[in-house]
Amino acid sequence: xxxxxxKSTASNKGKEKKNNAASPIESVGSAHxxxxxxxxxxxxxxxxxxxxADEDVxxxxxxxxxxxxxxxxxxxxxxxxxxxxxxxxxxxxxxGEEMLLVFDRDFTYGQSFYLVLTVDAMERMLRPPEPETEExxxxxxxxxxxxxxxxxxxxxxxxxxxxxxxxxxxxSRPRLKYRISxxxxxxxxPVVFSDRSAAETKxxxxxxxxxxxxxxxxxxMEGSRGVQAIPDVKAASxxxxxxxxxxxxxxxxxxxxSEKEKNKxxxxxxxxxxxxxxxxxxxxxxxxxEIMDVFxxxxxxxxxxxxAFGGKADTHLKEYQSFTDLHHSREKTISxxxxxxxxxxxxxxxxxxxxxxxxxxxxxxKLVLNPSLILFWSFSxxxxxxxxxxxxxxxxxxEFCPSDPNIIVGGCMNGQVVLWDIxxxxxxxxxTRSGGGGxxxxxxxxxxxxxxxxxxxxxxxxxxxxxxxxxxxxxxPITDIQWLPESFEVSRTGVPLENKTGICVQIVTxxxxxxxxxxxxxxxxxxTHSLGEERKQKMEDRPLNNPHCAAxxxxxxxxxxxxLMKVSLxxxxxxxxxxxxxxxxxxxxxxxxxxxxxxxRSEVPDYSLLRVPSAKQLKTMEDICTKFYVGTEDGxxxxxxxxxxxxxxxxxxxxxKPSHRYIVHDxxxxxxxxxxxxxxxxxxxxxxxxxxxxxxxxxxxxFLSQYSQTRCTTxxxxxxxxxxxxxxxxxxxIEVWDILEKTHEPSQVQTITTxxxxxxxxxxxxxxxxxxxxSDHCGTLHILEIPWTLRSHSGNEKQSISKYFDKEVxxxxxxxxxxxxxxxxxxxxxxxxxxxxTQLPDKSMEQIxxxxxxxxxxxxxxxxxxxxxxxxxxxx
Amino acid sequence: xxxxxxTLKRIQSQKGxxxxxxxxxxxxxxxxxLDNASTVQxxxxxxxxxxxxxxTVRDIDxxxxxxxxxxxxxxxxxxxxxxxxxxxxxxQNPSE
Numbered sequence: 001x002x003x004x005x006x007k008s009t010a011s012n013k014g015k016e017k018k019n020n021a022a023s024p025i026e027s028v029g030s031a032h033x034x035x036x037x038x039x040x041x042x043x044x045x046x047x048x049x050x051x052x053a054d055e056d057v058x059x060x061x062x063x064x065x066x067x068x069x070x071x072x073x074x075x076x077x078x079x080x081x082x083x084x085x086x087x088x089x090x091x092x093x094x095x096g097e098e099m100l101l102v103f104d105r106d107f108t109y110g111q112s113f114y115l116v117l118t119v120d121a122m123e124r125m126l127r128p129p130e131p132e133t134e135e136x137x138x139x140x141x142x143x144x145x146x147x148x149x150x151x152x153x154x155x156x157x158x159x160x161x162x163x164x165x166x167x168x169x170x171x172s173r174p175r176l177k178y179r180i181s182x183x184x185x186x187x188x189x190p191v192v193f194s195d196r197s198a199a200e201t202k203x204x205x206x207x208x209x210x211x212x213x214x215x216x217x218x219x220x221m222e223g224s225r226g227v228q229a230i231p232d233v234k235a236a237s238x239x240x241x242x243x244x245x246x247x248x249x250x251x252x253x254x255x256x257x258s259e260k261e262k263n264k265x266x267x268x269x270x271x272x273x274x275x276x277x278x279x280x281x282x283x284x285x286x287x288x289x290e291i292m293d294v295f296x297x298x299x300x301x302x303x304x305x306x307x308a309f310g311g312k313a314d315t316h317l318k319e320y321q322s323f324t325d326l327h328h329s330r331e332k333t334i335s336x337x338x339x340x341x342x343x344x345x346x347x348x349x350x351x352x353x354x355x356x357x358x359x360x361x362x363x364x365x366k367l368v369l370n371p372s373l374i375l376f377w378s379f380s381x382x383x384x385x386x387x388x389x390x391x392x393x394x395x396x397x398x399e400f401c402p403s404d405p406n407i408i409v410g411g412c413m414n415g416q417v418v419l420w421d422i423x424x425x426x427x428x429x430x431x432t433r434s435g436g437g438g439x440x441x442x443x444x445x446x447x448x449x450x451x452x453x454x455x456x457x458x459x460x461x462x463x464x465x466x467x468x469x470x471x472x473x474x475x476x477p478i479t480d481i482q483w484l485p486e487s488f489e490v491s492r493t494g495v496p497l498e499n500k501t502g503i504c505v506q507i508v509t510x511x512x513x514x515x516x517x518x519x520x521x522x523x524x525x526x527x528t529h530s531l532g533e534e535r536k537q538k539m540e541d542r543p544l545n546n547p548h549c550a551a552x553x554x555x556x557x558x559x560x561x562x563x564l565m566k567v568s569l570x571x572x573x574x575x576x577x578x579x580x581x582x583x584x585x586x587x588x589x590x591x592x593x594x595x596x597x598x599x600x601r602s603e604v605p606d607y608s609l610l611r612v613p614s615a616k617q618l619k620t621m622e623d624i625c626t627k628f629y630v631g632t633e634d635g636x637x638x639x640x641x642x643x644x645x646x647x648x649x650x651x652x653x654x655x656x657k658p659s660h661r662y663i664v665h666d667x668x669x670x671x672x673x674x675x676x677x678x679x680x681x682x683x684x685x686x687x688x689x690x691x692x693x694x695x696x697x698x699x700x701x702x703f704l705s706q707y708s709q710t711r712c713t714t715x716x717x718x719x720x721x722x723x724x725x726x727x728x729x730x731x732x733x734i735e736v737w738d739i740l741e742k743t744h745e746p747s748q749v750q751t752i753t754t755x756x757x758x759x760x761x762x763x764x765x766x767x768x769x770x771x772x773x774x775s776d777h778c779g780t781l782h783i784l785e786i787p788w789t790l791r792s793h794s795g796n797e798k799q800s801i802s803k804y805f806d807k808e809v810x811x812x813x814x815x816x817x818x819x820x821x822x823x824x825x826x827x828x829x830x831x832x833x834x835x836x837x838t839q840l841p842d843k844s845m846e847q848i849x850x851x852x853x854x855x856x857x858x859x860x861x862x863x864x865x866x867x868x869x870x871x872x873x874x875x876x
Numbered sequence: 877x878x879x880x881x882x883t884l885k886r887i888q889s890q891k892g893x894x895x896x897x898x899x900x901x902x903x904x905x906x907x908x909x910l911d912n913a914s915t916v917q918x919x920x921x922x923x924x925x926x927x928x929x930x931x932t933v934r935d936i937d938x939x940x941x942x943x944x945x946x947x948x949x950x951x952x953x954x955x956x957x958x959x960x961x962x963x964x965x966x967x968q969n970p971s972e
Contacts, residue, residue, distance in 0.1 A: 254916040256904060256905075256916070262906050262907070265906045266877060266907060270961055271898070271961075271962060274962050275884070276879070276883065279883045281944050281957055282887055282957065282964070282966055283887065287890070289953060289968055289970035290890065290891050290970065293971055295948055
């Protein structure tokens with residue numbers, strides 16, 4: 001009843017007072033009628049409680065805390081009269097000890113005082129600035145929008161603590177404490193144990209049997225748990241690897257002294273003393289080493305010479321393979337063999353007709369139909385040749401170019417020099433080496449032009465790229481042809497010049513027409529410009545006459561090739577010229593830088609771009625030996641120089657006379673071959689014997705074999721042993737000569753075939769395999785394997801051989817000397833005799849008669865005496 | 877200076893001698909008859925070996941000292957004579 005009124009007024013007042021309803025806290029605090037009870041307090045009550053209006057409690061200080069006990073006491077004493085009677089129940093229920101009485105000066109709730117009934121409200125009353133400040137703050141924040149960092153506020157519980165408090169276990173009563181004591185003397189009394197059976201006395205023990213306690217089987221149907229929400233937490237860990245820098249590599253430079261410091265050191269006395277004192281030790285040590293090498297392993301080096309102990313079969317040349325072509329070598333013979341310098345297992349042979357000169361002339365028409373060929377054989381295919389080179393005429397000699405194995409030069413029977421280029425077919429040759437044969441070809445020829453791919457299994461025929469002019473070349477069959485090494489080239493006068501191109505560009509040929517010619521494969525230089533232009537035009541207009549070759553690198557030479565220089569060999573003592581058959585030049589390999597740089601180049605040069613340079617541009621090489629040996633058709637050995645000399649009178653260039661000439665062989669010299677181990681040892685084979693020469697020794701051959709029964713047709717040095725060479729014979733035998741073993745006869749004779757041997761060439765495939773290619777007159781090519789005894793040499797074999805040769809040279813010199821001495825002796829003796837003869841006619845005839853008479857008388861007297869002694873003469 | 881040269885020339889002219897190097901105590905070459913790269917290599921390596929050899933000899937007997945070191949290899953022989961301030965290296969090929 002009384003509460004209704006203030007309720008409405010309070011609520012109205014509350015709404016008026018607080019303009020925003022956003023803060024429920026304030027509205028709850030002020031408009032809620034339950035928390036406060038407005039009441040009137042009489043002055044007596046006021047005096048009693050010390051809350052007289054305007055005295056104890058004022059407008060500024062309207063709060064007064066009254067003790068609840070006092071209020072209860074007052075109610076008890078004055079019962080219904082007490083002012084507090086209307087709130088009696090509330091006061092009794094009041095939990096706290098002090099109640100708040102607020103002096104309401106403005107009569108906000110209708111009365112002058114009001115009593116706060118709840119603790120919360122009391123609290124709130126007592127701390128009014130908070131709501132006010134909060135309100136003020138909110139106003140502020142709305143007006144200015146100033147963000148301030150949130151200041152942590154003390155936590156205000158809103159009722160959640162009640163739940164937590166319900167769950168907390170608190171002691172409802174203080175804990176009980178018990179104290180148990182026992183007399184001290186009763187501790188530690190001796191104990192006596194005795195046995196007693198449990199079954200005897202039933203009451204002697206108490207049993208506590210276990211039973212199922214129902215209270216422990218309760219199932220909790222509901223439970224209350226406290227939950228607290230927390231932000232997401234995540235636990236993570238990481239382990240870092242300890243990396244520390246450490247040196248990967250160090251680059252350093254050695255310390256070096258400057259020149260000045262070095263000189264200073266060298267001048268110092270200390271160094272002088274040091275060197276003096278130390279030199280003695282060194283000399284001792286060095287001389288010790290010189291005298292004898294104490295570490296030389298005699299036992300190990302002994303085994304080298306022991307290898308000769310093998311069975312007889314070991315020393316024979318074993319047949320490895322033999323090649324005969326059914327189509328092409330029927331009526332033919334092989335004139336020259338050459339191994340391919342780079343591709344192993346490929347060998348080229350030149351096939352020529354087996355006819356004598358008259359037969360050739362008679363059958364010349366037939367010969368034109370049968371083309372001459374050079375066949376390339378490979379080890380992988382013994383029946384079909386791999387490549388065939390077409391020649392204008394029979395080739396007697398051919399050579400691979402040392403700097404470019406795809407270029408082959410050959411000398412023909414009609415005196416022409418022929419050039420081939422097989423670079424298009426090198427793959428074929430190489431492919432067969434791997435043994436693929438037909439299968440590889442199928443892959444390779446797919447890249448070829450369509451024309452050739454049809455003939456997969458047929459041997460390709462390569463036509464020659466260039467051939468020399470018939471009138472400008474030799475007039476006789478070219479019997480020997482060789483490349484000049486790439487280190488130098490020869491000018492028109494024969495002077496050796498530096499070769500800037502680094503490849504072999506010049507060829508030397510010889511023929512029995514008494515000339516040795518030097519050719520150049522480059523575009524020739526012409527003296528006058530007009531001729532040059534004409535010639536250039538001519539060369540350009542001329543159409544390609546090689547339909548098979550796509551590009552002819554030697555187009556500039558074809559049919560117009562002229563020799564660079566011609567060396568003639570005039571006879572020494574008579575008129576006329578020598579007719580060379582074979583020749584041999586010195587292996588002039590100088591260490592020019594140009595040569596070494598160019599030898600590393602692997603690309604194929606374009607020959608048509610090369611030009612013969614002028615002799616003035618290149619520098620002359622001093623250390624090239626221009627002398628060479630020539631073996632002639634008549635069996636002579638001629639040593640001559642190819643450098644041309646100038647005739648002082650006419651100014652023409654002419655070849656000098658050869659310096660030396662020897663007649664050693666009785667037949668054509670068919671081989672002049674230089675030893676691969678010694679620069680100056682040459683083997684010549686001809687007629688029925690062979691000879692070994694040393695360049696520089698002009699007296700004669702240092703070794704001359706005895707005449708053999710059969711003609712020696714060819715010979716060559718072994719490639720691995722310096723003292724071994726092979727001689728081929730007319731009857732198909734091979735003689736193996738080992739100078740260290742026997743010098744009067746071959747160490748071994750082996751029959752290879754029945755026909756005459758025409759050419760022998762050795763080749764080293766690997767350290768285990770040395771092969772010897774032998775061709776015979778029937779046109780068959782035999783490949784033989786050289787046994788271990790003939791291919792491995794002992795360490796000092798070269799030294800022994802050179803010593804032997806030196807000895808032979810000495811012998812020759814001594815022999816000559818002796819000859820001279822003998823001559824001289826003979827001369828002296830003749831002179832003596834002459835003198836004696838001339839002295840005798842001084843005596844007159846009478847004197848001679850008288851002497852004779854006297855002698856006769858003496859004789860008669862002697863006769864008498866003897867007869868008398870013998871008693872035959874009677875004393876008359 | 878001339879005497880030093882003369883002595884060195886005498887050693888150099890012996891049969892089989894390939895090179896001579898004089899180096900100071902730190903292993904820096906002072907005079908040599910070989911090319912620079914080989915010299916520097918020889919001097920550096922042999923200096924270390926020399927130190928080791930000398931310390932070995934002296935560890936065994938402190939009164940002792942290294943006078944001469946000869947290294948014989950398959951191809952040649954290296955002879956080293958150490959001193960307080962310098963050392964001399966000679967390389968010889970005895971089988972020549």
